[in-house]
Amino acid sequence: MVEIFGKTKKKHKLKMRRGNVTGISTIDNRFARIAVVGEDFDDMSLEGPCDHFKLALPRTDGSCLTFDEQSLKFLGGEITRDITAKRSILGGVEIEVALHAGGELYSWISKLQKYEGNEYPQELSEILLLGPKSSIILPKIDHLVIAVDHAAYPALTRWLDLLGEDEDVDIFLISDWDQNQEYFGKHWQRQNLKFNVISPDHSGETLLQAIQSVYLYPDHYIWFAGEATTLIKARKWLRTNSVVPKENMKIDGYWKEGIAGRSHHDPIDPNEPELG
Numbered sequence: 184m185v186e187i188f189g190k191t192k193k194k195h196k197l198k199m200r201r202g203n204v205t206g207i208s209t210i211d212n213r214f215a216r217i218a219v220v221g222e223d224f225d226d227m228s229l230e231g232p233c234d235h236f237k238l239a240l241p242r243t244d245g246s247c248l249t250f251d252e253q254s255l256k257f258l259g260g261e262i263t264r265d266i267t268a269k270r271s272i273l274g275g276v277e278i279e280v281a282l283h284a285g286g287e288l289y290s291w292i293s294k295l296q297k298y299e300g301n302e303y304p305q306e307l308s309e310i311l312l313l314g315p316k317s318s319i320i321l322p323k324i325d326h327l328v329i330a331v332d333h334a335a336y337p338a339l340t341r342w343l344d345l346l347g348e349d350e351d352v353d354i355f356l357i358s359d360w361d362q363n364q365e366y367f368g369k370h371w372q373r374q375n376l377k378f379n380v381i382s383p384d385h386s387g388e389t390l391l392q393a394i395q396s397v398y399l400y401p402d403h404y405i406w407f408a409g410e411a412t413t414l415i416k417a418r419k420w421l422r423t424n425s426v427v428p429k430e431n432m433k434i435d436g437y438w439k440e441g442i443a444g445r446s447h448h449d450p451i452d453p454n455e456p457e458l459g
């Protein structure tokens with residue numbers, strides 16, 4: 184496996200955190216921002232842009248979520264999804280879900296939204312969050328190229344919060360949304376960030392062309408996260424035809440069209456098993 188961004192991964196003691204949803208707000212029906220609170224979050228420190236959890240959703244039969252205390256493994260029957268730890272809040276964490284019909288997350292959030300005044304029943308609001316397992320500690324970066332779709336907007340927000348004003352960043356948002364500027368707010372005006380919006384295209388051709396339009400140097404860093412098939416062509420071109428070493432790339436298939444609950448440890452490109 185490729186070492187991402189040199190040896191910059193800091194491991195944390197893995198911890199299972201039990202929390203309760205205390206509030207949900209939506210952004211243009213595209214995102215649900217969810218506050219999760221519980222004493223297990225007291226010692227959580229978020230250090231890297233991609234810090235994330237394995238989230239276990241409430242059981243549909245209403246029974247309590249359980250896990251093995253020794254191995255920190257879920258005991259089975261849970262539905263789990265990867266989710267970014269977007270930011271710490273008082274007593275907990277904020278997560279943000281890119282809404283799309285048909286997913287388990289959406290079905291859980293829809294049930295919660297039926298309750299008014301943030302009075303959620305325990306059996307719907309209690310979740311388990313495993314992690315964060317590790318943090319990427321950013322090396323000194325001069326040039327960065329980012330391509331993400333909505334699933335990685337929370338992580339992109341973390342990247343932008345952590346990056347200073349000296350880095351030169353080309354950002355490709357794979358999106359058909361008319362409110363990207365509002366979503367990224369103050370970051371949209373920053374001189375060192377160049378936002379481009381490209382259309383979602385699972386053939387990967389649109390992203391490939393976009394990346395080929397960037398003048399790349401060997402000290403460029405690459406971070407892509409989104410629908411796995413969309414990333415294949417650009418990843419292949421970057422690894423075989425560009426001057427950027429693969430150690431400077433983190434290319435992460437956050438989800439895959441038509442597959443529920445895909446693991447991001449599965450290869451993005453079926454013809455090329457190496458991750459990253």
Ligand SMILES: Cc1cc2nc3c(=O)[nH]c(=O)nc-3n(C[C@H](O)[C@H](O)[C@H](O)COP(=O)(O)OP(=O)(O)OC[C@H]3O[C@@H](n4cnc5c(N)ncnc54)[C@H](O)[C@@H]3O)c2cc1C
Pocket residue numbers: 235264265266267268279280281282283284285286287288289333334335337338435436437438439440441442443444445447
């Ligand atoms: C490290 C990491 C961090 C992540 N952080 C976040 C995060 O902060 N917020 C977030 O929303 N997602 C995030 N994701 C992606 C998320 O885990 C997947 O999108 C997951 O499949 C969503 O689960 P679901 O229950 O909504 O859909 P699933 O039940 O897994 O899938 C049902 C169907 O929906 C499709 N689908 C899945 N995700 C999407 C999507 N985003 N858009 C359109 N269709 C989709 C699938 O292809 C499938 O056909 C992250 C993934 C990783 C690996």
